[in-house]
Amino acid sequence: MSDKYSEVIKANIAVHSKVAAIYSKTEPHFRPENISVVEKILKDLVKETSAKQLLDLGCGTGFMINLAKHHVGRVVGVDVTRAMLDQVDTTGPAKIELHEHDTGSFPAEAGAFDLVTAYSFLHHLYDIAPTIGTAAKALRKGGKFYADLDPNFFFWDAIKELEGKPGHAAYDPIVQREIDAVAHKDDQMEKEHGIPTAVFNDAEYGKDVAGGFKEEVVREIVLKAGFSDVKFMYYWYLGQASVVNDASKPREERLANAVLVDSVLQSVMPLSRQLYKYIGFIATK
Ligand SMILES: C[S@@+](CC[C@H](N)C(=O)[O-])C[C@H]1O[C@@H](n2cnc3c(N)ncnc32)[C@H](O)[C@@H]1O
Numbered sequence: 001m002s003d004k005y006s007e008v009i010k011a012n013i014a015v016h017s018k019v020a021a022i023y024s025k026t027e028p029h030f031r032p033e034n035i036s037v038v039e040k041i042l043k044d045l046v047k048e049t050s051a052k053q054l055l056d057l058g059c060g061t062g063f064m065i066n067l068a069k070h071h072v073g074r075v076v077g078v079d080v081t082r083a084m085l086d087q088v089d090t091t092g093p094a095k096i097e098l099h100e101h102d103t104g105s106f107p108a109e110a111g112a113f114d115l116v117t118a119y120s121f122l123h124h125l126y127d128i129a130p131t132i133g134t135a136a137k138a139l140r141k142g143g144k145f146y147a148d149l150d151p152n153f154f155f156w157d158a159i160k161e162l163e164g165k166p167g168h169a170a171y172d173p174i175v176q177r178e179i180d181a182v183a184h185k186d187d188q189m190e191k192e193h194g195i196p197t198a199v200f201n202d203a204e205y206g207k208d209v210a211g212g213f214k215e216e217v218v219r220e221i222v223l224k225a226g227f228s229d230v231k232f233m234y235y236w237y238l239g240q241a242s243v244v245n246d247a248s249k250p251r252e253e254r255l256a257n258a259v260l261v262d263s264v265l266q267s268v269m270p271l272s273r274q275l276y277k278y279i280g281f282i283a284t285k
Pocket of ligand 1: 009013016029057059061063064078079081084101102103118119120121125
């Protein structure tokens with residue numbers, strides 16, 4: 001384990017210990033509209049694999065566990081931050097086991113799981129390869145690894161290009177908001193939670209230091225770990241919020257418009273991929 005690998009883990013423990021108590025209430029991915037999208041993906045995967053056992057890597061306060069426990073009989077969660085694990089609701093229909101451990105060195109039971117998940121997690125690692133290795137080891141043949149809500153390199157790269165361009169006319173507020181988010185999220189964490197910017201950036205190493213995930217790079221790591229196939233998904237295009245929240249139109253029309261714009265952008269991939277903030281993938285063992 002390199003010094004930087006351990007340093008990034010320590011930064012994650014420091015940051016997540018501070019936010020654990022408020023995490024599930026403040027993170028946007030806990031909103032009902034996102035939960036229903038993720039639950040649909042999960043239900044389809046459970047059906048496809050006839051899943052009974054699921055391993056959730058970087059489980060945090062239990063975002064995925066809360067969904068999975070209604071669809072499989074056993075859920076194992078792994079996270080390196082005790083304070084996050086302390087928030088997990090372990091009641092309910094499934095058997096739930098929690099482990100305080102680094103996912104890269106976690107001794108998973110080989111071939112015991114039908115599904116492995118990693119939601120809003122991989123970009124917190126210094127090196128994703130050992131954790132992808134854990135997922136590959138834990139899955140039985142034909143099992144699936146679902147990772148999601150990681151930053152798309154091409155989006156953040158394009159936004160950074162715009163930052164501080166001298167003499168440029170004002171950008172649309174939709175674009176400006178993203179430029180500000182890149183530049184100031186770490187300052188905000190320092191102000192609100194007293195987390196030094198260097199520690200915050202290390203805790204989001206895959207985003208703030210490495211600049212996000214490139215499909216080509218992740219594919220190579222996933223296939224090298226022993227998966228036979230991987231499919232990538234791009235989510236949440238620039239401007240989607242303003243289409244969804246356009247108060248001048250009835251809700252049904254707004255949602256239909258958002259789907260229409262998405263389907264056009266998806267159809268012109270890869271030209272449109274820098275417009276999507278997030279990337280996810282489903283890999284098959
Ligand atoms: C952004 S949170 C996501 C939590 C949860 N998956 C969710 O969707 O709400 C990232 C989590 O990864 C954990 N983490 C970071 N590095 C880790 C590592 N090397 N091994 C295990 N967990 C880690 C953090 O403690 C934190 O709980």
